[in-house]
Amino acid sequence: MKSSRLKPALLCCLLAGAAPLAAAEGIQLNLSANAQRDIANDQITATLYVQQSNSQAATLADRLNRITASGLAQGRAYNHVELSSGSYSTWPSYDKNGKISGWQGRSEILLKSKDFTQAAELIAKLQQTMLLEGVQYGVSDQARRRAEQDMIPEAIANLKGQAEVAARALGKNVVSIQQLDIGQQSHGFRPPVMMMKAAMAGAEANVSQPDLQPGQSQLQLQVSGKVELK
Incomplete structure (x- = not known):
């Protein structure tokens, strides 16, 4: 019967080849970040x-x-x-x-x-x-699109910052961002107060104009990505 054991020389060669492969493997992190703006309701x-x-x-x-x-x-x-x-x-x-x-x-x-x-x-x-x-x-569509263009670079910079902190904690270096997803904006409305002004002279009826105070909305842009560390 033939022996199923590997010869010592062959076993040494396989182990020697596996070590560089394991060392070459990096770490992949799934991270998310955001940027936000307070935008005047228009x-x-x-x-x-x-x-x-x-x-x-x-x-x-x-x-x-x-x-x-x-x-x-x-x-x-x-x-x-x-x-x-x-x-x-x-x-x-x-x-x-x-x-x-x-x-x-x-x-x-x-x-x-x-x-x-x-x-x-x-x-x-x-x-x-x-x-x-x-x-x-x-917030109108036009103002929302302008705010999004401003927030995209900031959100990506925040994602990179998280990757660098994680890399230092693990004793690694950031190699690249393998995947990046830019999400939709979420909205946090800040309800304003609507007051009534005194009736204007010469008004056609006893209905005063509402004093419209539009306030602001908070827009938030989410980004998520897969970052490779080595």
Whole structure:
């Protein structure tokens, strides 16, 4: 029977070849970092609505349509404000016996603008016949893209800094970044306070303009990568 043991000379050669291979192997780290900016909100969105009730569905619909159409028409005078129709619905009201006793309806107008002066003026006009459901502030697509371009180099520099700290702790050197993923921005909104100014002289109705204070949003850009150390 042939022996299955390796000859001493052959075994020495295999061990000698394995040592340089193990020494040549590096360490790969999966790291992530981010950069953040406080950006002034430069865009406003608002929802205004009218809600009424009537015993006749057709009469109710006519009133909702007239008020909504009038509001949209008023918006055409403000070239820096975008108005569009929002949700529209009608539903029955029931008496104690479960029979339809009338109808209710609601119609919305959506407002969007980067001009806070025009937006405040138009909101005040629309509030003569409609109710304001809510106002939201945010960062426009253009401002977001500019902020992202500024944050990408900073986020990558932060990732490299983490790699260098890890390399020193392990007694290694940073060889290269093998893979880099740039994530989407996350948003941390800082709600502003909306106050009301005193009514302006000569105003068409007793609705004062809202004092819009847009505040800021915090944008954050994430990057992750695979770093090789040797």
